[in-house]
Structure formats: C-alpha cells, structure tokens
Amino acid sequence: MLSNPASKYIPFKPFTQDFSDRTWPSKTITKPPIWMSTDLRDGNQSLIEPMSVERKLRFFKHLLQIGFKEIEVGFPSASQTDFDFVRTLIDDNLIPDDVTIIVLTQAREDLINRTAEACAGAKNAMIHMYNATAPAFRKIVFKMTQDEVRDFAVAGTRMVKAAMAKYPEVNWSFEYSPEVFSTTEPDFAISVCNAVSAEWGTSAERKIIFNLPATIEATTPNLYADQIEYFCRHINDRENVIVSVHPHNDRGTAVAAAELAVMAGADRIEGCLFGSGERTGNVDLVTLALNLYTQGIHPGLDFSDIDAVRLTAEYCNQLPVHPRHPYVGDLVFTAFSGSHQDAIKKGFAQQKADQPWEVPYLPIDPADLGRSYDAVIRVNSQSGKGGIAYLLENEHGLNLPRRLQIEFSRAIQRVTDETGTEVNGNAVFDIFNKEYLQQNKPWHLISHRITSSDNGQGGSLFTLEAELGYGEEVRKVKGHGDGSISAFIDALNLPIRFMDYHEHAIGSGEKTNAVCYVELRLGESGTGFGVGIHKDIVTASFHAVLSAINRHIHAGITI
Template identity: 70%
Template sequence: MLANPATKYIPFKPFERDFSERTWPSKRITHPPIWMSTDLRDGNQSLIEPMSVERKLEFFDMLIRIGLKEIEVGFPSASQTDFDFVRKLVDEKRIPEDVTIIALTQARPELIERTVEAAAGAKKAMIHLYNACAPAFRKIVFNMSKEEVMQVAVDGTKTVMACMAKHPETDWYYEYSPEVFSTTEPEFALQVCNAVTEAWNPSPQKKIVFNLPATIEATTPNMYADQIEFMHTRLNRRDSIVLSLHPHNDRGTAVAAAELGLMAGADRIEGCLFGNGERTGNVDLVTLALNLYTQGIHPGLDFSDIDEVRRTVEHCNQLPVHPRHPYVGDLVFTAFSGSHQDAIKKGFAVQKPDAVWEVPYLPIDPADLGRSYDAVIRVNSQSGKGGVSYLLEQEQGLALPRRLQIEFSRAIQRVTDETGREVSARDVYGIFEREYLSLHSPFKLIKHRITGDPDAGEGKQFSIEVELEINGERQVLTGEGDGAISAFVNSLGVPLRVVDYHEHAIGAGTETKAACYVEARIADAPTGFGVGVDRDIVTASFRAVLSGLNRYVAQYGTSQLSGALDKTAA
C-alpha cells in the first residue's frame, strides 16, 4: 500500500458545488419499494459456471413463490442459452399473469430486435436498454462525445418502440439505464433521461422505468442519495416515471445506499438474493426486505422459510451463503458468549407470543423466518461448557456440518443442564454415539446390492436390493432412483426427502472410514440429521438415512409412517 494514497486515488465528487437542497435525511421509509430480481441475469452472468436451464427454472419458480412481480430473466441477445430460456418461459406459459419478465439489451438495432423476439408473446414484458454515460467510459471505452452518447440512448429507445410494435399481443414496458450513473455527471444523466422521456412519451398510466445504477460503487451512501434526489426533483414528467436503483457493493455499502436512495425519492430496487453479482455483488434484496420487516413494514416478499430459499440459491448458484450473512447465515441467531446466552434466555423467559419483540441480541424472531430457537443457544468454550464441535473433530475426526452442530448442541445442553458439570471429550462422543450412531430400531441395515444402468429412464439409473431388519423382522426391499441414495430412499416407502448431504474421510490409509451426514425432512416434521460411519461410503450414507429415520421415530412415533411400514412389512 502507498504511504500517501492521495497520489494515486482522489475522492469522487459527484457535484461541482455542494448539493445543499437535500431533504432525504429527514425522511423515513414507510412502504416497500417495487422489487426487481436480476438473479437470472446480472447474478447469473457473474457465476463461475452459469446456471443450466434446469437451475434457472428452479430459481425462477422460487422467485415466483417468494412474491417477485418483476424478474429480469436474461440477456437474450448475448447468449443462445438465455434466448432459449426466455422462449421456454413464454412458450410453455410458465409466467404468471401478474409477473413482468424483463430482458436486457445493449443499444444496437440487431440486439434490440433479438431481445424483443425472445420476449414476444409474454403477457407482460419489459425491455431494459442501457448504454454507459460516465466520463471514463465516454473517453476510454467508446471515444464518444456527450452528444453521441445521448443519441445512442434516443436511437435505441426508438428502435425498441419499433420492434415492440411488431408484437402487439404483448403488453410492453420499457426500462432505460444510464449505465455507470454512479460516476456520471448528474446534469448529463438528467439530460440523457429527459431525452429518452421525450422519445418514449410515457404517461402516468404507462410509466417508463429509469434505473440509476451504482454500477461501480464510488462514494459514500449519502452522496448516492444526493444523486438520486437530484434526479427525483428534476426529471421531466416525474409522474410518468418509476425511479429505480441498482446498487453494487464495491465499497460494502450497497444496502445503506439503497435505503438512503429510497428516502431520496426512488420507487424501485433491483438486486439479487443474498447479494450475488459481479465483483462484490449486487445489493441483497433479502437483507433490504427483512430490514423493513424489523421496522414493522411488510416487504411484500415471503421469507417465512428462509432456509429453503438459501438452499435453492446455493444449489442454483453453486456458491455458499456465508454463515454470518444477515438473517440467513447458519450462525446469525447463535450466541456463543455466556453473557449473550444469559441475556437471550432471560429475554425468551419474559417474551409473550403476541407482544412487541424485545429479546436481547435478536433483532428479529427466528420463528418468523422458519428458523428454530434451538439454533439460538450454542455450547462452546465461551459459554464455559467446552467446544463441542472442536472436541468431536479433534478426538474422533468428525467434522459436523454447521446445522448439525446446532442440532447436536441440544443434546449436550440437556446433559449439562441435568448434571451441572463440564462435559469431557469422552462424554461428548458418548452422547453423539447414543444420539446418532447406535439407533437401530425400527430400521437396521443388513446388506445391500446396487446396480447401475446409465441408459435407463430418468429417475431409474440405479436399482437397489436392500435387506433390512424392520421391527425385528428381516425384509428385502427394492427401489430405483437417479442416484444410490435416492434409490435407497425410494425403496423404504416412507415420506422422506433429503435436503442436504455432507461426507468426509476419517483417518488415512487402510484404516480410513467414511462419515456421512444427511439432513432430511420426514413427513411434516422439521428437518433433522442422521449420521452414518462405515468403511464403505455408500453404506455410510445408507446408515445416515436410517439414523435420521430412527431418530424421527424416537421423537414422533410411527403414526405418519404406519402406512409405509405396513406396506414394507407386507
């Protein structure tokens, strides 16, 4: 690092003179913005491995369930995969009538035409056109004057109108972004947007969207808010405009910039779930939405099963969500410190179900997000009861997944509460063994035989014949699936769905064993874990499934499994 960074970096100054007419600092956010998810476009293009069509469909369906009404579905002119995906949504009528799909395009006629073709036939579709307006881009990237940049925006807008006119069956909307607005002279951004307004001729009944992106976050959130209020108070025909924000997170302040931008007059926010996106990411729509929720404002989006949302996003993006990520990370509702645990316990003791939420250290009730209170109190050295996970890994080689650490801490907590003493490494493993490894009723694995056929139909690539002891009687079961575990689960005939899976080796050389951890949802109970250890990894995974199933029976009984058990026995 330079001793004097001022010789290389200068502070960004959006206005020539101080913007003294700001009113946003005294404003409050009183209602949610219009939300637009760009996960399938901006988020997808930033992935190491872009989503397949199957993953995109899974993500799209989840966004619908959450309640998104505006979804940017791709960049059809840039990729045949994106074009085909948008056509698939339209041709297979996968888009609800109240949802607007959005397709991004650059301002070249042939790309605009291709983009409109991709979305044509949808009930409601928006074309999102952009061109870079910032000085560095005008000078370095495009070698254009301000007049030439403005003409690109106007000509592109007129081309969009002409292409839309060829497809009157679709209710068309238009969005324009002066790209890199964050480092564009506000006066010039205003000129470009007003010129686009003149070309498009919006109305209060059919508004145009002006999206003002912090394409590169260049300054503090308050200055971005000044830029937004400058536009908000000066745009021509403001009553015919939806003013939109698209904050990136280069400085780590995208959430703050978005919230201050709303206070400054914006109506709409574009972002991604959990902040995926180029470089340091787009603004996180989940954090923004739940920040509103903690202030008593329903965001209009449903995160009542936030763990399921996280699992889907992690699967589709193939990127993990950080354990400290606001609201959703595995550890964000977990207290390790003894003083924190004490305050939380006392808070829960006096908290009434219908009262204002006042539990210390917890800004939101985890139950509102479908999360368990069991994750709130964890036992480790900070609480004076030993580092449970550390002991298991150091002494037994068992590296528990985070959510299993949380689940297992309940068993340790029961023992420490009952005995009032410190638990040793031997105690910890003994409790773990009883809880997960020594349960063999009603299901006990005897042996299995698996065959694979890669040419078999979907869901039938693997066949299994498994011998189990069920309620003391030996039974031979068969099943098929697209993997060994799915074939095994299908053979059991019980309502079990594997939602997460982890494995690792224990030891080395000829003494190596495999440890498998399966998180499963059985019937309508909360998810729970099973653990299996064996020299053979497939056998270990089967033991893990049966461990979870036997733990479910021990806790809930067999009432919801009786039909399956009867069928199995028959």
C-alpha cells in the same frame, strides 16, 4: 500503499452546485419498494461457473415461491444458454400471468432484435436497455460527446419500439439505464432520460422505468441519495416514471445506499438474494427485506423458510452464504459468548407471545424465518478445554457440518443441564453415538442391492432392492432414482424432503470408513440430521437417512 493517497485518488463529488435543500434525511420508509431480482442475470454473470438451465429453472421457481413479480431472467443476445432459458420459460408455460420477465440488452439493433425474439409469446415482458453515460466511459471507452451519447440512447429506444412491434401479443414494458449513473453528472443523466422518455412516449398507460445504477459505488450512501432525490425532482413527467436503483457494493455500503435511495424517492430496487454480482456484488435483497420486517413493515416477500432459500441459492450459485450473514448465516442465531447466551436466555424467558419482540442481541425472532436460537456450548483452546466440534474432529475424525454442530449442541446442553458438570471428549462422543449412530429403531437396514441402467437421456437410472427391519417386521422395498440415495428414498415411500448431504472418510488404510451426514425433513417437521458410518459410502448414506428418520419419529413426528 502511498503515504499520501490524495496524490493519486480524487474524492468523487456528484454535484457542482449546492444541494442543501435535500429532504430525504427527514423521511422514513413506510412501505416496501417494488422488488426486481437480478439473480438469474447479474448474479449469474458473476459466477465462476454460470448456472446451467436446470439450476436457473430451480432458482426461477424459488423466486416465484418467495413472491417476486419482476425477475430479470437473462441477457439473451449475449448467450445462447440465456436465450434458450428464456424460451424454456415461455414455451413450457412456466411464467405466472402476474409475473413480468425482464431481459437485458445493449443499445444495438441486432442485439435488441435478438432480445425481443427471445420473448416472443410471453404474456408480460420488459426490455431493459442500457448505455454508459459517465465521463470516464465517454472519454476512455466510447470516445463520444454528451450529444452523441444522448442520441445513441434515443436511437436505441427507437429500435426497441420497432422490435417490440414485431410481437404484438406481448404486453411490453421498457426500462432504461444510464449506466454508471453513480458517476454521471446529474443534469446530463436527466437530459438523457428525458430524451429517452420523449422517444418512448411516456404516459399514464405507458410508464417508463429509469434504473439509476450505482454501477461503481463511488461515494457515501448519503450522496447517492442526493443524486436520487435530485433526479426525482427534475425528471419530466415524474408521475409516469418509475425510479429504480441498482446499487453495487464496491464500498460495502450497498444496503445503506438502497435504503437511503428509497427515502429519497426511489420506487424500485434491483438486486440479488444474497448480494451476488460482478466484483463486490449487488445489493442484498434478503437483508433489505428483513430490515423492513424488523421495523414492522412486511416486505411483500416470503422468507418464512429462510434455510430453504439459502440452500437453493448456494446450490444454484455454487457459492456459500457467509456464516455471519445478518439473517441467514449458519451462526447468526448462535452465541459463543457466555454473557450473550445469558442475556438471550433471559430475554426468551421474559418474552410474551402477544408483546413486541424484545430479546437482547436478536433483532428478529428466528422462528419467523423458520430458524431457532441455538446457544452452542463451545470452549476454545485458550480456556484449556476443547469445544464440541473440536473434540469430535480431533479425537474421532468427525468433521460435522455447521448446522449439525448447532443441532448436536442441544443434546450436549441437555446433559450439562441435567448433570451440572462439564463434558470431556469421550463423553461428547458417547452422546453423539447415542444421538445419531445408534438410531436403529424402528427402521434399520438389513441388506440392499443396486443396479443401474441407461435412462435413455444420456444418464443412468438406479434401481434399489432392499430388506429393511421395521420393529419386528422385515419389509422388502424397491425404488428408482437418478442416484443411489434418491432410489433409496423412493423405496422408503415416506414424505421425505432431502435438504443437505455431506460425506468424508475417517481412518486410514484398511481401517478407513466413510461417514455421511444427511439433513432432511419428514412431513411438515423441521429439519433434522442423521449420521451413518460404514466401510461402503453408499451403505453409510442409507444408515444416515434411516438415522434421521428414526430421530424424527422419536421426536414425535407422525407419518
């Protein structure tokens, strides 16, 4: 690093004139913005392995469940996969009538035409066109003057109108982004947008969306808010303009930038559920929405089953959500500090259902998100005593998933509360064995047989036949699926919702066993784990499923 970074880096200043009459610092947010998810486009482009159509469909359906009405579904002119995905949504009638799909394009005629073609037959579709306006891009990338950049945007808008006219059955709308707005001169950005608005023919019946992206987060959130307020004050026909923001997270302040931008007049926010996106990511919509919720404002999005949202995003993105994510991380409602545990415990003891939420260290009631508070008893090596997970892994080779660590800690808590004593490594394993591995009533596996055949679609169809003990009965069952576990669950014919699966080997050589951890729901129950150990990985997974089911039944879940 340079001893004098000022010799290389110049502080960014968005204004050459004074803007001391800003009003946003005295404003508060009183209602949610319009939300637009870019998970399927901007989030997808950021992945090492972009989503398949199957993963994109799963993500799209979950975004609908959450309540998004505007979803950017792809960049159809840039990718055949994206084009095919948009066509799948339309041809299979998967888009509700009150949902608008958004498709992105550069301001080039061939790309615009291809983009409009992808949306043919949709009920509501929006073309989102962009071109870069910032000085560095004008000078280095495109070598264009301000007038040429402005004319380019207007010409692109004209092409969009012509392309839309080819498909009159679609209820079209238009979004324009002066890309890299965050480092564009404010007056120039306004002049480009005014020219685009005039070409579009903005009116009460034909509103336009101007997206003002912090494509590169170049300065502090308060200066971005100044840019947004200045734009809102000076753009023509403001009442017929929807001002949208798309903050990136280069400086780690995208959430603050988005919130201050709304205070400054923005109507709409674009981002991804957990902040996926190029480089450092887009703004995190989950955090924004739940920040509002903790201030008594319903965001209009449903995160009452936050674990299911996280699992969907992790599966589709193939990226983990950080365990310390403000509302969603595995450990966010887990306190390792004794003083924290004590304060939270006392807070819960005094909290009344009909009173405002006031539990120390917890800004939101975990139950509102379908979560629970778990005080994990964990002693680190510095105290001379190993934690629960450490003991199980180092003494018994069991590498528990984080959520299972949290769940199992409740069983340890019960024992320590009842005995008032500490537990050693052997006691921890004995409790684990009783809680998970010996869960063989009422269901237990007697025998099973698996066969596979061609499913006619390039894959395999698994058929399972098994004998199961149920109490004193022996039941013969049969099921089918695209894998051994799915065939087993099909054979059980129970209201099972499979949530998560982990496996690993323990031991070595001839003594090697497989251990499986399964997380599932039974009916309307909360999630719960089961664990199975066997020399055969498939058999171990079946034992784990039955362990989870039996634990649910013992907890009082009726089927």
